[in-house]
Amino acid sequence: MKWIRQWWLQPDQYRWLSEYLSTSGLQPFARAIISIVTGVFGVVPIMMLWSPSGPHGTVGHAVAIGITVLCAGMALLWATHWPSQRQSELFTVGCNAGVTAGVLVAGDPLTGLLACTTFAPVAGYVALFHSSRLLLLTLANATLTTVASAGRVAMGGDVPLAVGHLLATAIVVLAVPFAGQVLMRLLTLDAMMSHTDPLTGLQNRRGFYRSILTLVPEPGNSPAPLTVSMVDLDGFKKVNDDHGHPTGDQILMAIADNLRRASPINSVVARVGGEEFLIADATDADSVPQAAEQILTAVSSTPWRVTASVGAATTTLVSPNGQAQELIDQLVERADAAMYEAKRAGGNQVCCKPATGVG
Secondary structure (H helix, E strand, O other): HHHHHHHHOOOOHHHHHHHHHHHHOOOHHHHHHHHHHHHHHHHHHHHHOOOOOOHHHHHHHHHHHHHHHHHHHHHHHHHHHHOOHHHHHHHHHEEOOOOOHHOOOOHHHHHHHHHHHHHHHHHHHHHHOOOHHHHHHHHHHHHHHHHHHHHHHHOOOHHHHHHHHHHHHHHHHHHHHHHHHHHHHHHHHHHHHHEEEEOOOOOOHHHHHHHHHOOOOOOOOOOHHHHHHHEEEEOOOHHHHOOOOOHHHHHHHHHHHHHHHOOOOEEEEEEOOOOOOEEEEOOOHHHHHHHHHHHHHOOOOOOOOEEEEEEEEEEEEOOOOOOHHHHHHHHHHHHHHHHHHHHHHHHHHHEEEEOOOOO
């Protein structure tokens, strides 16, 4: 039962997978594939209007045309830009509604049952990009629609055909999201390997920029504070020269553990250089000085008494509308400049700067 609970509690992975595809250069390709597939599906209902097995009557024809218009709109959405998480969820709802409507208005019950296989790519998409809860809703809808379609075939007098196609459709619809979950696991492992610092287990620079997006508000949401702290160890080269690199590695691992424990639970902690760390969290401007002092304490509390210079920059992000990367870059630059001010002032201290013009 434990693995079922873990599967059920799996969070929505749309934002991090979107960033993973972006940093891997695969987002344009994925966007094109989804747009093309959605557009092709939209052609099918119109083509079926000329088939004896297609929808009959005014209602059936209206539904077919409506599905085509819906698919065209969704294909255009993917063709023009990468959707937000909310738009992706609505895309999933639209796909479910379109397939269900198309199946139910099919003139030939067997044609409707065969059309239920269209739920497979929809479920595969949800398995890759969204939560297990949304996947379960998609599979529940697919099951009810498929059973209803099989019932129509059985009522026509061919029960074995209905049962056979029901089982075959169920296998296809279930196999695709299962494969999607396996692929998701492989992508997660690859992301962990490519976004993690092997020495400390913290995020590396690439992982930092991927994970910090979870702190950025979606367009239309309420403004949210965001603080980035740059931490640079003071005189660490001398530590390595005096005690050797193995000891230096032990110090870095100990400091990494302390920074992880001293940071808020939803923060992003990364090692981005030899002795440089970046921390991002939703701390507001009033709390930044205290949070930065906690960082200093976390560094100096190791047995080697190493100190650090900390630069912090904070802002309030207001629905960045696709410019999140640029805003984060500005925030990191401000934090880096503040850190160098602290270092020039003698080190083992904090310099805080509001990141004006970033929010």
